Amino acid sequence: MPDLTPFLVTGFALGAIYALAGLGIVVLYRATGELNFAFGALAAASAMVTWQAHEWGLHIWLACFVGIVTATLISAAYGALVSAKVAHRTDVIKAVATLGLALIILGLAYWIWGDSPRRLRLPLRALNTELFGVRVTGARVVAIGFCLVAAIGITALLTKTRMGLQMRALADTRDLSALIGIDVERVTLLAWVGSGVLAGVAGILLGTLVRLDPGVLTFMVVPSLAAAILGGLRSLWLTLLGGLAIGMLEAVATPFQTIAPYRSLAPFIVAIAVLMVLPAAAFRSERAS
Amino acid sequence: MKIYFATFALIAPIAVVAAMVPTVGLADGHAAPAVCGTGEAATGEPIRIGAIVGQTGPADFSSAAKSAAAVFACVNANGGIDGRPIEYLIEDDAWNPENAANAAAKLVTDQGVVAMAGSTSFVECGTNAGFYKDNGVGVIAGVGVPRECFFSENIAPMNMGPRLSTLGAAIDAYENNGARSFVCMAPNIPNVGGWFCEGLAAWGADKGVTVANVLHDPATLDPTSLVLQAMSSDPDAILVAEPAPAAIPIFNAAEDQDLLDEALWLGPTSIYDTAFPDAVGDYWDGAVRAHIEFNALDSDGEDNQAWLSIMESHGQSGDPLDSFSQAGYLSAKAILGVLRDIDGDITRDAVLAGLKSMTPMQSDLLCGEWAFGEGARHNANQSGRIATVKDGAWEVTRECFRSDDPELADIAQ
Numbered sequence: 208m209p210d211l212t213p214f215l216v217t218g219f220a221l222g223a224i225y226a227l228a229g230l231g232i233v234v235l236y237r238a239t240g241e242l243n244f245a246f247g248a249l250a251a252a253s254a255m256v257t258w259q260a261h262e263w264g265l266h267i268w269l270a271c272f273v274g275i276v277t278a279t280l281i282s283a284a285y286g287a288l289v290s291a292k293v294a295h296r297t298d299v300i301k302a303v304a305t306l307g308l309a310l311i312i313l314g315l316a317y318w319i320w321g322d323s324p325r326r327l328r329l330p331l332r333a334l335n336t337e338l339f340g341v342r343v344t345g346a347r348v349v350a351i352g353f354c355l356v357a358a359i360g361i362t363a364l365l366t367k368t369r370m371g372l373q374m375r376a377l378a379d380t381r382d383l384s385a386l387i388g389i390d391v392e393r394v395t396l397l398a399w400v401g402s403g404v405l406a407g408v409a410g411i412l413l414g415t416l417v418r419l420d421p422g423v424l425t426f427m428v429v430p431s432l433a434a435a436i437l438g439g440l441r442s443l444w445l446t447l448l449g450g451l452a453i454g455m456l457e458a459v460a461t462p463f464q465t466i467a468p469y470r471s472l473a474p475f476i477v478a479i480a481v482l483m484v485l486p487a488a489a490f491r492s493e494r495a496s
Numbered sequence: 497m498k499i500y501f502a503t504f505a506l507i508a509p510i511a512v513v514a515a516m517v518p519t520v521g522l523a524d525g526h527a528a529p530a531v532c533g534t535g536e537a538a539t540g541e542p543i544r545i546g547a548i549v550g551q552t553g554p555a556d557f558s559s560a561a562k563s564a565a566a567v568f569a570c571v572n573a574n575g576g577i578d579g580r581p582i583e584y585l586i587e588d589d590a591w592n593p594e595n596a597a598n599a600a601a602k603l604v605t606d607q608g609v610v611a612m613a614g615s616t617s618f619v620e621c622g623t624n625a626g627f628y629k630d631n632g633v634g635v636i637a638g639v640g641v642p643r644e645c646f647f648s649e650n651i652a653p654m655n656m657g658p659r660l661s662t663l664g665a666a667i668d669a670y671e672n673n674g675a676r677s678f679v680c681m682a683p684n685i686p687n688v689g690g691w692f693c694e695g696l697a698a699w700g701a702d703k704g705v706t707v708a709n710v711l712h713d714p715a716t717l718d719p720t721s722l723v724l725q726a727m728s729s730d731p732d733a734i735l736v737a738e739p740a741p742a743a744i745p746i747f748n749a750a751e752d753q754d755l756l757d758e759a760l761w762l763g764p765t766s767i768y769d770t771a772f773p774d775a776v777g778d779y780w781d782g783a784v785r786a787h788i789e790f791n792a793l794d795s796d797g798e799d800n801q802a803w804l805s806i807m808e809s810h811g812q813s814g815d816p817l818d819s820f821s822q823a824g825y826l827s828a829k830a831i832l833g834v835l836r837d838i839d840g841d842i843t844r845d846a847v848l849a850g851l852k853s854m855t856p857m858q859s860d861l862l863c864g865e866w867a868f869g870e871g872a873r874h875n876a877n878q879s880g881r882i883a884t885v886k887d888g889a890w891e892v893t894r895e896c897f898r899s900d901d902p903e904l905a906d907i908a909q
Contacts, residue, residue, distance in 0.1 A: 324740040468684035
């Protein structure tokens, strides 16, 4: 039996980014009822713009800011221009619309940047640490920390603030929310802005830790969606745990030769297993309950 | 990865770059390189040559066809083939076997190409090898990657192939550094990654060499685990048999774990990319070695300089200047030699016969001679060089040597 500890350590950080992306998907779903397949593409846009801005001479942190703002603006623009137009369509149509956004961003990113080898490095060496014989880079520490902060912050936003209450009301019943005076478009826009910020941060972290490639980053949405499903598209903390579990499961499969080549199936296996085991009621939206 | 491929195909129109290549002379007024010939711009009946490339998809594999197009443009501007211009038809298979089959049918059946040259695709060889044989079409693949490109009667790749290139990197470490234990990291794609790594095991079987494979899903998002897995067998050398964009995260992860001195870090030609040294950073200066299947991109040889000159004068803005591009130049040069040697009508049969009986081509881009050959399969390019990352660039640190793969036993050197 190989020593799995190093793989658990590396998988934990990767899982934190899955979880962060899952949180971004869940918070938008809870606020607007829209499943955002474009989350990974927004992350890719952020990472690529960050790299480009840094290449053009901007300080790396300023470049990160530009990248996050880019993802946020795209997300906000979609929220304002498209999301509002499809608000009364079925959930499937709304989800497919975000897939369209993802493909547009992906196509543009490849058109602009191609697939040349490049990398994004954040100056976080001071945060490097060692755990169970594995070097944990500063970027991984930040990923884990930001994920926890995001989960706490979003929970507080949704449960303790008036805006959070409005978001939940909006997700439940859009028309009734409008009737009781909630500025539906404003709340929707803010949800897309928040999701865009999370996508921007996740993209930079994933681009640093994994691979600065528009396609790879865009399809990061797959394990993130699995994490969100583990949270029933509702629970932020279960999404967090789901993301971490997927990341660690994927990593610990590495030393087992027979299953290692298939370890990227981990998100699907976990998601399917949970869907089969948990009662359907656990996945009903608040709207239904 | 399949999702990735399939989804990308949705947004990637099946681009058809069918071009009657331009017929203009060298912009600076200098004489064209010898491969272009001499004479007035060709105006006769076009000779159609095709190519299938994986342009849109996970990676752009159109570089070889782009350089071949530049060579043909130069030829057309300088007399063509006895006054007949080359009409070079490039189809994009978008890494999709169905597209590859459609593209071959279009080029061979509808357009009536006399041969293919400069093709580079992950899926084309396996999909179309039988079709080419049935239709008597000779194919000079610019760059062959999967096993099928080297095990087909009518397809002869210009390059050594990733199996021989990966092996070449290992042989260098074995001979010069005493490496005896290797880890081979490669994508787990049928007839690709496993085939590369099996070459090491076959070569090392009687040399006391041990090889551990780390085959992985190309879509994996966790390079650190791959690196930790590679290090778990405490190898003397690690071969990163990946395309350069996929290799970067592995080198980054190794840097994060400070593994530079724990093993030799090697790769095949696929990491020999001009952007690679800058992308991996100073940490790897002097430490990463790549086996290269053609000469250095800045070498002074006649063909390399001709390639650069033609790309300058007849290439398109943004065409890459990489090893694949060199392969495309050589593919064009080889097919041009055959076309010029044909007495009588230039037909598909005449071209295939000419390919099989061609005088072996010599070039400073190659370590040995290259010929299509008569055999049931082809792998004429068997020797390469070693380049090392130094001062933000690649530097050739070992000249030509052969990758002695036991699998080549049925092919003459």
